[in-house]
Amino acid sequence: MSEKNSYEAGLSSDAVRQPRRVVFITRKVSAKVKEETGPQLMSFPHVILREAIAFQILTIVLVGLALFWDAPLEQLANPLLTPNPAKAPWYFLGLQELLHYFPPLVAGVLLPTLVVLALVVIPYFDVNIEGEPLWAHRGRRQLLIYGGIFAALFVLLALYDAWTVLVPTAVMGALGLVPYFHPASDSRFQKFLGSRPLPWWVMTWFIVVALTLTAVGTFFRGPGWSWVWPWR
Amino acid sequence: MSDEPKAPGKPEENNAVTRRDFFNEIAGGALAIAGLGAAVVTVKYASPNVLFEPPTTFRAGSPDDYPVNSVTYLQDQQVYIVRTDKGMWALSAVCTHLGCITQWKPESDQIACPCHGSKFQKTGTVLAGPAPRPLPHFSLLLSEDGSLVVDKLEIVKETEILKV
Amino acid sequence: MATTAWTHQRLEQLRQTRVWRSIFRRGPARTNRTRSLAVFGNLGLHMMPVKVREKSLSVRATYYLGSISFFLFVVLAITGVLLMFYYHPAVPDAYRDMKDLIYVVSNGVFLRNLHRLAAQAMVVAVFWHMFHVFYRGGYKPPHEFNWVIGVGLLMVTLFLSYTGYLLPWDQLAFWAITVGTNIISYVPVMGRPIRFLLLGGHIIGQNALLRFYVLHCVILPLAAVGLIGMHFWRIQKDGGLTVRDDHE
Numbered sequence: 001m002s003e004k005n006s007y008e009a010g011l012s013s014d015a016v017r018q019p020r021r022v023v024f025i026t027r028k029v030s031a032k033v034k035e036e037t038g039p040q041l042m043s044f045p046h047v048i049l050r051e052a053i054a055f056q057i058l059t060i061v062l063v064g065l066a067l068f069w070d071a072p073l074e075q076l077a078n079p080l081l082t083p084n085p086a087k088a089p090w091y092f093l094g095l096q097e098l099l100h101y102f103p104p105l106v107a108g109v110l111l112p113t114l115v116v117l118a119l120v121v122i123p124y125f126d127v128n129i130e131g132e133p134l135w136a137h138r139g140r141r142q143l144l145i146y147g148g149i150f151a152a153l154f155v156l157l158a159l160y161d162a163w164t165v166l167v168p169t170a171v172m173g174a175l176g177l178v179p180y181f182h183p184a185s186d187s188r189f190q191k192f193l194g195s196r197p198l199p200w201w202v203m204t205w206f207i208v209v210a211l212t213l214t215a216v217g218t219f220f221r222g223p224g225w226s227w228v229w230p231w232r
Numbered sequence: 233m234s235d236e237p238k239a240p241g242k243p244e245e246n247n248a249v250t251r252r253d254f255f256n257e258i259a260g261g262a263l264a265i266a267g268l269g270a271a272v273v274t275v276k277y278a279s280p281n282v283l284f285e286p287p288t289t290f291r292a293g294s295p296d297d298y299p300v301n302s303v304t305y306l307q308d309q310q311v312y313i314v315r316t317d318k319g320m321w322a323l324s325a326v327c328t329h330l331g332c333i334t335q336w337k338p339e340s341d342q343i344a345c346p347c348h349g350s351k352f353q354k355t356g357t358v359l360a361g362p363a364p365r366p367l368p369h370f371s372l373l374l375s376e377d378g379s380l381v382v383d384k385l386e387i388v389k390e391t392e393i394l395k396v
Numbered sequence: 397m398a399t400t401a402w403t404h405q406r407l408e409q410l411r412q413t414r415v416w417r418s419i420f421r422r423g424p425a426r427t428n429r430t431r432s433l434a435v436f437g438n439l440g441l442h443m444m445p446v447k448v449r450e451k452s453l454s455v456r457a458t459y460y461l462g463s464i465s466f467f468l469f470v471v472l473a474i475t476g477v478l479l480m481f482y483y484h485p486a487v488p489d490a491y492r493d494m495k496d497l498i499y500v501v502s503n504g505v506f507l508r509n510l511h512r513l514a515a516q517a518m519v520v521a522v523f524w525h526m527f528h529v530f531y532r533g534g535y536k537p538p539h540e541f542n543w544v545i546g547v548g549l550l551m552v553t554l555f556l557s558y559t560g561y562l563l564p565w566d567q568l569a570f571w572a573i574t575v576g577t578n579i580i581s582y583v584p585v586m587g588r589p590i591r592f593l594l595l596g597g598h599i600i601g602q603n604a605l606l607r608f609y610v611l612h613c614v615i616l617p618l619a620a621v622g623l624i625g626m627h628f629w630r631i632q633k634d635g636g637l638t639v640r641d642d643h644e
Contacts, residue, residue, distance in 0.1 A: 042447055046453060066506055071513070073495070079599070119526075
């Protein structure tokens with residue numbers, strides 16, 4: 001039978017030979033945005049009550065609308081007869097509009113996959129923690145690089161006649177250049193544009209293009225996916 | 233009761249595999265094989281072996297039912313029977329773009345798809361629109377009793393025309 | 397006045413009984429300790445933090461978009477389960493059951509409208525929530541993985557909406573799904589087998605309807621619940637909601 005080891009805890013007797021731990025260095029920690037602490041409240045009741053109220057307001061609004069707005073039901077599914085036009089649900093209409101310009105592999109598979117990948121990767125990029133504006137340094141090289149990318153995109157879109165994407169891209173590009181050429185402007189709008197960082201520009205461009213594509217697919221496309229004016 | 237206490241920890245100097253590592257690897261491998269096997273079995277389960285879908289081979293009457301220089305749409309099968317002075321062929325009516333059913337337009341001598349505006353000749357060749365491939369030709373044969381037989385699973389070349 | 401006092405006394409007595417105390421352990425939430433226990437000791441609520449920063453409670457901070465997305469999911473689950481009582485996921489029955497629900501079943505049209513409305517609203521809410529989180533920087537470290545979970549939830553939401561779209565089995569449903577599944581067949585290498593598995597065959601028929609039904613009612617909701625749980629848990633563990641400084 002072995003006896004239990006006896007031990008004692010305490011500082012090593014030979015403090016010179018055994019270094020004392022002064023600071024504990026962990027793995028590399030990424031920089032994070034410093035949160036302001038500020039006053040705190042107990043979740044119960046403050047959060048719970050607010051969420052309950054929000055849920056009730058939401059329910060009232062939904063029920064009110066559901067009483068008057070009927071969901072559509074067309075004729076029985078007929079595999080032999082394609083309706084004209086055959087449209088996807090509204091949140092995919094942007095994609096269907098894109099399918100009009102690019103081959104199905106590109107518009108249907110590649111682009112959506114790239115969009116999802118881009119979304120997932122956003123927080124792992126060299127994140128602009130300080131929120132530096134796009135033209136903070138007003139460098140010529142920066143202008144040439146961004147201008148080059150923009151021009152390449154423009155040419156590619158024009159090659160495929162993708163007007164629905166081209167027009168919002170051109171508008172966003174023009175807006176993006178405003179703070180470069182008018183850095184000391186007085187208008188509140190131009191000051192706002194000037195303070196926006198690069199991720200803001202990319203995301204806003206994406207949202208504007210997506211909204212345009214969806215709007216066109218919903219209102220401006222008729223039989224055979226031809227262009228129609230919605231008020232006709 | 234061992235004579236001398238063994239040094240704790242793994243032997244780092246030599247590359248010998250410890251018993252612990254060996255058992256870990258065996259167990260990990262077994263789990264991986266079991267997991268892979270479970271996945272394969274599940275996918276095979278989900279893949280039906282018998283399909284209750286409409287038959288893909290059908291009879292289409294006799295050649296005399298189709299006048300020369302006509303395009304007849306067989307609605308139940310989604311097939312066009314085309315007869316010209318050169319002969320007859322069976323054309324798929326499913327647009328090669330995204331699967332909508334096309335329509336024969338005799339006034340413009342074209343087959344048009346309502347979904348995205350693809351247009352085809354009655355030989356199946358793409359005239360306009362986003363369709364990537366021409367409409368496939370199905371095998372069209374004449375049986376002994378003189379009736380046409382179409383097999384939708386047999387895709388034949390454009391040049392194979394049934395001479396009648 | 398006397399009656400309310402009497403009622404209060406009876407309630408207090410009820411609260412002291414063994415049965416009550418065996419169910420509700422913490423006592424009334426009048427101290428910070430019992431308020432903490434109300435969240436920390438509750439199966440449904442313990443994913444939430446016990447304390448929150450006051451700034452994050454204002455409507456302008458988040459517009460409560462995340463909560464709204466979750467509540468819409470709850471509404472959809474409840475209305476969906478009720479709709480399941482009358483819906484047969486089979487080819488001649490499905491469309492008949494839709495007509496049944498709209499014209500014959502009491503409050504059927506209301507439940508169906510509510511379900512469809514909440515579905516459209518949830519897609520909007522989830523997108524809006526994602527864009528709003530982006531614009532207030534809620535994806536920056538240490539919240540990166542929660543953003544990824546959120547993208548996963550977006551995919552689950554869209555796929556839930558898409559599978560549900562087929563179930564009425566009308567022309568709108570059938571052709572929307574035809575186009576969608578044909579796009580899938582363009583995926584290189586795996587496209588055709590994936591389409592075959594999804595439809596349970598080559599055509600959109602009985603098997604496809606049943607598979608979409610199982611996806612819509614079982615597989616995807618389970619995935620959503622799991623991801624939602626992780627999403628809430630990560631908010632608590634990563635230090636709470638992100639609020640932009642200019643929204644004070």
